[in-house]
Amino acid sequence: MTDIDFYVQDVNGDTTGMAFRMAYYAAKYHSKNNKEFCTYVGSMLCSVVPGFRNSVEAALKEICVKPRFVSLPSQANETNIAISKVPQLGWPSILVVFGYCILLLFKLSFHNDEGYCYNNSVSHRIRELKAKVTWDPSNTLDIPFDATKSKAVSTMLGSRDLRVTVLTFLMNNSNHPDSQIRNTELRNYADAFAAVLSHSFS
Known part of the structure; x- marks a missing residue:
């Protein structure tokens, strides 16, 4: 098993x-390989929805990763995290990245019938998500996903159990308990993931 930092909120x-x-x-x-990258993606997912944690941990175990939990912000100093270097992302930005991570779990096809390349397809998906949240243009x-990393998330982290857990959450997201997300953002959040469910997955 490989120990990799997994960031959780206090x-x-x-x-x-x-x-x-x-x-x-x-x-x-700082991700040097796909295992590290998938662990950080799992951390992002659980930071927004803590209820994903058991399924994410199980998926990481399948790829021989043992999460080394770092609670933030309380453990920032002891783990040598420079808070000033952590990017400033508002909740609309966080939700866009989170939504894109969800799409990857469901093995989203990055080429449509018109033969768009990966980058064009990614840009299209991101624009769809931005349109659903309170996004400042x-x-x-x-x-931080290229085609290789996107495939790694789909194949290494996108276990059936995690996908079922995510779908269950999506169907019940109006009951999301996270007080960090304002009511208006939560309504937009629900709209954003209606778009997720409209895409096919294997």
Whole structure:
């Protein structure tokens, strides 16, 4: 088993989304292989929906990864995390990245009938998600997935159990307990994932 950092929010909660933001930063800049990348994606998923954790842990176990839990922000200093370097992502940005991670779990096809290349297809999916959240067009967002990493998420993290867990959540997301997400954002959040369910998956 390989021990890899897995960022979780403090038990008492965190209104800044630091665990997600740190996992995003690690995925973008510090993942040396697909196992690390998938672990950081799993961390992002669980940072938004803690109820995914058991299924994510089981999926990681299947690829011989043992999560090394880092609770944020309380353990930032002892794990040498420079809070100032963690990217500042608002909840609309977090939801767009989270939504894209969900699409990858369901083995989304990145080529449509018109033969669009990977980058064009990715841009299209991201625009769809941005349209469903309170997105400021002046913001920039770099989603750290190329074709190889996207396939790794689908094949290494997208277990049947996790996908069932995610679908169950999507069907009941109006009961999402996370007070960090404002009511307006939650309604947009529900709309965003109606788009997810409209895509086919294997």
